[in-house]
Amino acid sequence: GAGVSQSPRYKVAKRGQDVALRCDPISGHVSLFWYQQALGQGPEFLTYFQNEAQLDKSGLPSDRFFAERPEGSVSTLKIQRTQQEDSAVYLCASSPRRQETQYFGPGTRLLVL
Amino acid sequence: EDQVTQSPEALRLQEGESSSLNCSYTVSGLRGLFWYRQDPGKGPEFLFTLYSAGEEKEKERLKATLTKKESFLHITAPKPEDSATYLCAVASGNTGKLIFGQGTTLQVKP
Numbered sequence: 024g025a026g027v028s029q030s031p032r033y034k035v036a037k038r039g040q041d042v043a044l045r046c047d048p049i050s051g052h053v054s055l056f057w058y059q060q061a062l063g064q065g066p067e068f069l070t071y072f073q074n075e076a077q078l079d080k081s082g083l084p085s086d087r088f089f090a091e092r093p094e095g096s097v098s099t100l101k102i103q104r105t106q107q108e109d110s111a112v113y114l115c116a117s118s119p120r121r122q123e124t125q126y127f128g129p130g131t132r133l134l135v136l
Numbered sequence: 137e138d139q140v141t142q143s144p145e146a147l148r149l150q151e152g153e154s155s156s157l158n159c160s161y162t163v164s165g166l167r168g169l170f171w172y173r174q175d176p177g178k179g180p181e182f183l184f185t186l187y188s189a190g191e192e193k194e195k196e197r198l199k200a201t202l203t204k205k206e207s208f209l210h211i212t213a214p215k216p217e218d219s220a221t222y223l224c225a226v227a228s229g230n231t232g233k234l235i236f237g238q239g240t241t242l243q244v245k246p
Binding site: 027029054056058063064065066067068071073078079082114116118121122123124125127128129130132 | 140167170172178179180182185227232233236239
């Protein structure tokens with residue numbers, strides 16, 4: 024079946040621009056996670072949704088980062104007033120339920136100039 | 137604080153030369169230890185989940201084992217197509233968010 028999809032795959036933004044990154048999880052998966060991966064590092068947790076409820080946003084690095092999942096399926100990660108340090112790969116993962124295996128999308132590579 | 141450390145950071149093997157990757161972890165109540173494979177420009181691909189000490193799982197040339205403090209990913213007679221970064225992670229907290237190590241980049245030369 025279809026896996027997790029993310030769009031766009033690549034995004035170049037000028038410093039100060041707002042960006043929106045989209046995640047389509049596996050159909051029926053209740054749990055959705057966002058991670059940030061810097062070059063040469065493992066992914067780091069950003070935020071977690073259970074259906075439409077954002078239950079954990081402890082990993083969001085600043086109030087410029089905002090995520091939503093209004094209907095409990097597609098999720099959007101928005102970064103306002105992008106900075107160079109925001110350059111990274113943003114990964115989305117979904118799982119059938121909490122505490123179960125997470126399946127990752129291909130990621131969105133964000134470059135802020 | 138939950139933590140994961142992988143070693144070595146990089147590993148070069150000749151085709152057919154078996155070896156092991158290490159993942160040391162500290163977590164308050166293990167809810168699962170996960171191994172993923174990541175190819176350049178792609179997202180992590182799920183390999184194994186281990187839940188309790190003594191558990192082992194195998195898939196083709198890969199075998200994952202778990203003790204109370206670490207996990208090993210054994211690679212038997214590797215092939216060039218096994219070249220990738222291997223990530224280890226533990227599930228943490230009530231949400232099951234993953235805490236990752238920095239990964240081991242494996243290169244298998246023909």
